[in-house]
Amino acid sequence: MNKHENLTGDLTKNQSLVMNALSGSKTPLSAYTILDELREYGFRAPLQVYRALDKLVEFGLVHRLESLNAFVACQHPSCEGKKRESVLFAICEKCGNVQEMVSERLIEAVRSNAEDIGFSLEASVIELRGVCQTCKEA
Amino acid sequence: MNKHENLTGDLTKNQSLVMNALSGSKTPLSAYTILDELREYGFRAPLQVYRALDKLVEFGLVHRLESLNAFVACQHPSCEGKKRESVLFAICEKCGNVQEMVSERLIEAVRSNAEDIGFSLEASVIELRGVCQTCKEA
DNA sequence: CGTAATTGCGTTATGGTATAACGTGTGCCA
DNA sequence: TGGCACACGTTATACCATAACGCAATTACG
Numbered sequence: 001m002n003k004h005e006n007l008t009g010d011l012t013k014n015q016s017l018v019m020n021a022l023s024g025s026k027t028p029l030s031a032y033t034i035l036d037e038l039r040e041y042g043f044r045a046p047l048q049v050y051r052a053l054d055k056l057v058e059f060g061l062v063h064r065l066e067s068l069n070a071f072v073a074c075q076h077p078s079c080e081g082k083k084r085e086s087v088l089f090a091i092c093e094k095c096g097n098v099q100e101m102v103s104e105r106l107i108e109a110v111r112s113n114a115e116d117i118g119f120s121l122e123a124s125v126i127e128l129r130g131v132c133q134t135c136k137e138a
Numbered sequence: 139m140n141k142h143e144n145l146t147g148d149l150t151k152n153q154s155l156v157m158n159a160l161s162g163s164k165t166p167l168s169a170y171t172i173l174d175e176l177r178e179y180g181f182r183a184p185l186q187v188y189r190a191l192d193k194l195v196e197f198g199l200v201h202r203l204e205s206l207n208a209f210v211a212c213q214h215p216s217c218e219g220k221k222r223e224s225v226l227f228a229i230c231e232k233c234g235n236v237q238e239m240v241s242e243r244l245i246e247a248v249r250s251n252a253e254d255i256g257f258s259l260e261a262s263v264i265e266l267r268g269v270c271q272t273c274k275e276a
Numbered sequence: 277c278g279t280a281a282t283t284g285c286g287t288t289a290t291g292g293t294a295t296a297a298c299g300t301g302t303g304c305c306a
Numbered sequence: 307t308g309g310c311a312c313a314c315g316t317t318a319t320a321c322c323a324t325a326a327c328g329c330a331a332t333t334a335c336g
Contacts, residue, residue, distance in 0.1 A: 133256030
């Protein structure tokens with residue numbers, strides 16, 4: 001019934017509801033937008049959303065987009081269980097769509113920059129802003 | 139407008155105050171922290187800070203760190219007049235210090251990733267999280 | 277000149293994002 | 307069976323950012 005319960009088997013009810021809200025959206029959602037969508041399922045307070053999001057991010061099922069203060073479902077199942085070290089997001093400022101990518105070349109460049117200054121890299125936030133191909137052609 | 143007209147000498151009073159607050163800080167400052175520091179100079183409302191910050195960011199004298207909701211003075215004067223396309227920040231989660239870097243290799247990797255998907259790149263947010271060399275050694 | 281347009285500024289009010297603190301219920305298992 | 311870990315619900319609060327109004331100073335230019 002819920003594909004993410006099938007994948008992970010162990011999401012709580014609130015986590016599943018939040019996960020479904022994100023999976024069903026083509027664009028990132030803010031925590032408060034999720035809250036509004038889930039009021040009909042009994043959600044009443046932001047913390048119910050934030051607590052679920054914290055776990056989903058921890059599980060690697062959801063990513064937080066820092067430049068939008070919003071959240072997206074992972075498009076790339078291999079993120080599960082990993083820290084967000086190696087993913088980048090292309091965010092279209094016209095349509096709001098987000099494309100998630102993995103690039104060895106970019107990861108290597110980031111790693112090497114960190115090394116150059118003796119910086120212990122734990123996570124990286126890489127968010128490209130611009131216009132996607134579809135919107136350019138339209 | 140010639141780029142030299144953007145040097146600090148041509149800033150308005152509020153812009154200079156905000157710029158000085160940021161230049162004098164070793165770590166990024168939030169808008170509200172700046173507000174508190176500038177109350178003794180007559181600042182009363184967040185908008186006074188945000189308006190100055192908008193201009194300073196536009197001039198390339200200040201960068202906004204998306205993953206912190208905070209602002210830093212540019213450490214790299216060549217940013218003046220440029221969009222933020224080519225800069226990355228290494229943010230130490232122990233001491234809060236931020237190191238700004240420019241990396242041709244990283245810029246190229248970002249550009250090439252954008253091209254691969256037909257994405258028109260307008261700006262990029264690259265923020266590394268981890269521990270700086272100084273804190274590691276301590 | 278004079279006047280319109282622009283820009284910076286101050287203020288009040290409001291909206292959007294995120295967490296603190298406290299208490300309840302449940303399942304586990306030593 | 308008592309302690310622990312964890313998810314959950316609720317209220318309150320803190321933090322981040324902008325809307326909308328009006329005024330004053332400066333600039334553009336016919």
